[in-house]
Amino acid sequence: MNRTVSLEGEIKSLLSPYGPLSVAFITRFLNERGFECTRQRVERTLRRMVEQKKVESFYTNGNKRKHYRLR
Numbered sequence: 001m002n003r004t005v006s007l008e009g010e011i012k013s014l015l016s017p018y019g020p021l022s023v024a025f026i027t028r029f030l031n032e033r034g035f036e037c038t039r040q041r042v043e044r045t046l047r048r049m050v051e052q053k054k055v056e057s058f059y060t061n062g063n064k065r066k067h068y069r070l071r
Contacts, residue, residue, distance in 0.1 A: 007045050008054070010035060012070065015055070020069040 007030075014029050015021060027042045046068055049055040057066045
């Protein structure tokens with residue numbers, strides 16, 4: 001549980017200065033910051049954050065990749 005909470009905090013701190021990001025970029029930036037995480041773990045955390053209405057997801061430019069931004 002503690003790891004999830006810290007991951008959520010790190011995702012929030014990434015989205016605030018950078019704006020909307022895809023899962024690939026979020027995972028890359030987290031790994032650069034020293035968090036060892038996989039894309040699947042980031043997606044699972046983002047899905048939970050969308051359900052809690054902390055983050056919103058949307059599609060952009062007609063590609064089929066979701067992007068996430070803070071509410």
